[in-house]
Amino acid sequence: MQSVSGFGTSEDSIISEDCLYLNVYTPILPERPGTVRRPVAVYFYGGAFTKGTASKIDYDGGNFASRNDVVVVTVNYRVGALGWLATGNLTSGSYGIRDQILALDWVNKNIAAFGGDPAHVTIFGQSAGGQSVVALLSSTAARGLFSAALVQSAPVDLPWYTREVYSELVAPHVAEAVGCGSATSSEKSLVDCLRTVPAANFLDNSTAFQSAMTAVARDISSDYLHVSQLLAGIEPLMPMVDDTGVGVIDDQFHTLLATNRLPNRVPTMFTTVSDEAALYISQFIPSLGSSQTAFNTLLSVAFPSQLAESIVNATAFPVDPKQKDSVRITGAEALTHSEWTCPQAYLLRNGGTLTFPTLYEVQITDGHSQTVGDSIPEVCNPNPIYNATCHANDVLPVWGTLNSKTQNVTSYYNTNDLLHSQLLNDVFGSFFRTYDPNPDPEWLRLRGPAYASTYKIFGEDKYRINPHDPKNDTLPLLGMPPSTAQNPGLTEKCVVFEDYGFTFENADLTA
Numbered sequence: 001m002q003s004v005s006g007f008g009t010s011e012d013s014i015i016s017e018d019c020l021y022l023n024v025y026t027p028i029l030p031e032r033p034g035t036v037r038r039p040v041a042v043y044f045y046g047g048a049f050t051k052g053t054a055s056k057i058d059y060d061g062g063n064f065a066s067r068n069d070v071v072v073v074t075v076n077y078r079v080g081a082l083g084w085l086a087t088g089n090l091t092s093g094s095y096g097i098r099d100q101i102l103a104l105d106w107v108n109k110n111i112a113a114f115g116g117d118p119a120h121v122t123i124f125g126q127s128a129g130g131q132s133v134v135a136l137l138s139s140t141a142a143r144g145l146f147s148a149a150l151v152q153s154a155p156v157d158l159p160w161y162t163r164e165v166y167s168e169l170v171a172p173h174v175a176e177a178v179g180c181g182s183a184t185s186s187e188k189s190l191v192d193c194l195r196t197v198p199a200a201n202f203l204d205n206s207t208a209f210q211s212a213m214t215a216v217a218r219d220i221s222s223d224y225l226h227v228s229q230l231l232a233g234i235e236p237l238m239p240m241v242d243d244t245g246v247g248v249i250d251d252q253f254h255t256l257l258a259t260n261r262l263p264n265r266v267p268t269m270f271t272t273v274s275d276e277a278a279l280y281i282s283q284f285i286p287s288l289g290s291s292q293t294a295f296n297t298l299l300s301v302a303f304p305s306q307l308a309e310s311i312v313n314a315t316a317f318p319v320d321p322k323q324k325d326s327v328r329i330t331g332a333e334a335l336t337h338s339e340w341t342c343p344q345a346y347l348l349r350n351g352g353t354l355t356f357p358t359l360y361e362v363q364i365t366d367g368h369s370q371t372v373g374d375s376i377p378e379v380c381n382p383n384p385i386y387n388a389t390c391h392a393n394d395v396l397p398v399w400g401t402l403n404s405k406t407q408n409v410t411s412y413y414n415t416n417d418l419l420h421s422q423l424l425n426d427v428f429g430s431f432f433r434t435y436d437p438n439p440d441p442e443w444l445r446l447r448g449p450a451y452a453s454t455y456k457i458f459g460e461d462k463y464r465i466n467p468h469d470p471k472n473d474t475l476p477l478l479g480m481p482p483s484t485a486q487n488p489g490l491t492e493k494c495v496v497f498e499d500y501g502f503t504f505e506n507a508d509l510t511a
Contacts, residue, residue, distance in 0.1 A: 022103055023054055025061030025072040028115040037117035041432045042073045042107055042146070044100055046127025046153075046392065048235050050080045050204060058370060063400035067422075067450075068429025071116035075103040077132075081174055081202040081209075084237040086166040087194075088187040093166060094239045094248050097135050101248070104136075104145035122148040122432045126395055128235065130154030135239050138256055140247030140263045148267045148435050150428065152398075153276060153391055157343040158225070159252050159504040161240040168509070169219040170237070177212035178202060213237075226506050228302050231339070234280060254504045257351030267358035267435035270344055271478075274365045275379075275388035277335035281328050282377035282388075290326035295319045298331040303338070307500045314496040329379075329386050337488065342497045343504070345489020349470040359468040360437055362427075363488075365479035366420050367393025371408045382413055397421040398428055419453040420480035426454040427465070427478065437465045457482060 027038060043059060045052035054074035061072030077083065077099035086093030108118045123146045125133045130151040136142045137149055161170070167187075175181050175190055178201045183193035204210060213236045221232035242248040247263070256262040285301070288294035299308035311317060317334045320326040344361070352359060367389040369380045380390035396402050400421050402412055412418050430439040441459030444451040457463045465476045475487035488494070 019053075019076050019078070020099055020102075021054070022073055022075045022106070023061070024111070024114050024116075025065040025074075026114045026116065027065045027069050027071070030112070030115050035115065037112060037120075038069055038071045038115055039120040039122065039433045040071045040073065040107065040111055040116040040118070041122045041124060041428075042075060042104060044075055044077065044123070044125035044129035044132040046125065046129045046395075047079060049084060049096065049128045049131075049237050049239070050235075052079060052128070057405045058395055058401055059399060060401050060404055061399075063403070064425065064429060064432075067400065067425055068432065070429060070432045071111060071114055073103075073107055073111070073116075075100060077103070080204060081237065082199065084161075084239060085171065085174055085194075085202075086163055086240060087171050087191055088163070088167050090187050090191045092244060092246075092248075093163065094135075094242065097132065097139070097239050097248055100132055100136060101139065101142050101145065104142060108145055119147065121146045122150060122435075124150035124152065124428070126152035126398075127154070127392065131156075131158075131239075134253050135160070135249050137262060137264045137266075137268070138249050138251065138253055140250050143247075143263050146264070146266065148431070149264075150269045150271070150431060152271050152394065153273060153340065154270075154344075155235075155276075155339040156253065156347055157339045157503045158235065158238070159254075159507045160249055161224075161238045162509065163240060163243055164509050165220070165224050166240060169223055170216050173212040173215045173219075174202075174209075177206070177208040224507055224509050225503055226508070226510075227304060227503055230280075230284065230302055231335075252504060254347055254350075254502075257347055257355055260351065260355065262351075262355050265355055265357060267431075268356045269360040269362070269431055269437060270348065271362050271364055271394070272336075272340045272344065273367055273389045273391065273394050274363055274477075275332060275336060276340045276391045278329070278332040278379050278388035279377065279390040279392065281332040281335060282379045283375065285328055285331070287325055288327040290319055290321050290323055292319055294327045295330060298327055299334070302331060302335055307497075310496050310500055314492070316491075316493045316496060323386070325379075325385050329388075332388070333493075337493050338497050341488050342494035343502045345487065345494060346498060346502065348468055349489075353468065353470050358435055360431075360465060361468045361487075362437070362465060362476040362478050364394045364397075364424065365389055365477045366397075366416075368396050368402060368413065368417060368421075369393055369410065370395045372410060373408060381410065394424065398424045400425045416480045422451070423454050423457065423480065423482065424478060426451070 054076045059074045064072045077096040083096035131154045133149050133151045178197045180193035183189045216236045217233035221229040317330050319330050370392045379388045426439045427437045431437045444455040473487050473490045474484045477483045
């Protein structure tokens with residue numbers, strides 16, 4: 001249950017708690033004995049853990065099913081306060097992750113009836129959905145329910161919350177917003193009060209609840225994450241580490257990797273886009289020109305003061321006086337490195353390579369804005385200043401749904417935009433089928449002209465996405481055409497963040 005947004009419930013939808021559904025898209029139904037069952041891909045949507053729905057046309061799995069011969073399942077899970085709020089010992093928390101585990105259990109028991117192979121299930125998701133995949137990799141309760149994982153644009157710098165974070169920093173503000181502020185004398189009285197509140201009161205479309213989320217972001221930024229309020233406000237509600245012994249999320253991801261305790265060791269692929277943070281910087285920060293002084297001001301808003309000073313002194317992110325929007329462009333580059341590029345490279349280098357039996361890392365350098373409107377800044381669309389591949393600009397190309405989405409979106413920019421979508425869909429489809437993102441050229445050739453562009457790339461041009469090697473400083477770039485470049489996670493741009501410490505290393509409840 002959630003408020004209306006461009007990434008979840010639409011204006012003509014009925015808002016209801018009856019929401020835990022899933023959709024199945026299949027290329028074949030097993031009508032005859034001996035039918036070969038298809039690989040399965042289960043998707044968890046993004047939306048900052050507060051928005052999202054599996055019913056969006058963006059996630060129509062028909063194209064994946066028909067083009068790449070896989071069964072696709074898209075899953076609803078609870079978001080917002082109703083998906084994550086916890087108190088002390090009387091609530092379990094992480095309800096959204098529990099929903100995902102139940103959905104995977106359903107897939108394992110029932111997907112054969114839809115032509116899917118329950119022994120060949122890949123989970124994937126973008127943004128908060130990518131973080132959900134990381135949570136499931138970290139979940140003993142999900143062990144055996146999937147056989148591979150694909151993580152898209154997960155800001156892995158951010159750690160999970162703890163029960164104490166919820167009980168001390170989050171629950172009091174939510175309680176005040178929904179009229180239970182006077183019932184905090186004991187946890188029982190608080191929980192009793194919260195359970196009498198109409199579900200609609202927990203939506204983030206009221207002034208009271210919005211004020212509560214602002215207060216949560218303020219307290220989380222200062223008393224737990226020790227980051228800027230701008231960063232803490234992007235995901236004010238998060239899954240939490242399980243402390244009840246049921247293994248929903250065993251521990252922080254970096255801890256499980258470093259101590260060799262990750263419960264689900266399956267072939268895994270991590271993807272990011274080249275300008276993740278441009279979506280947020282250009283949305284929340286007005287144009288500041290191209291001066292160093294203005295850049296220093298932006299850094300003071302986006303980062304803690306000590307880190308902001310280190311970024312300035314390191315000179316790894318120089319502004320370009322010839323680029324009239326250089327402050328925001330360079331600020332977005334710094335934030336992209338701090339939240340996505342650098343922590344991901346660090347984690348894969350410190351435990352990831354030893355943990356995952358097969359590991360891939362790629363960066364997507366072209367894209368298409370998932371939607372249009374005031375919430376999507378100009379930089380995320382073709383423009384004369386700078387064309388950024390923003391956070392979520394990979395969603396429609398990967399799914400290949402620009403053929404079917406007709407509202408609140410621009411059509412294909414050009415032929416390369418279409419061919420890039422085919423490339424990404426084929427790369428993902430190959431990983432779903434074989435746990436290798438390199439499509440078999442012969443498979444592509446036999447399927448005909450619609451695969452000619454991808455065939456040329458992997459067949460004639462012999463492009464390869466090699467397994468991740470922490471000693472190799474090259475990174476596959478999935479633009480159109482694809483290429484390789486120095487892995488930005490191994491450059492001087494990441495040194496400043498590693499020296500300061502990532503958020504998951506510095507997080508500590510100090511309230």
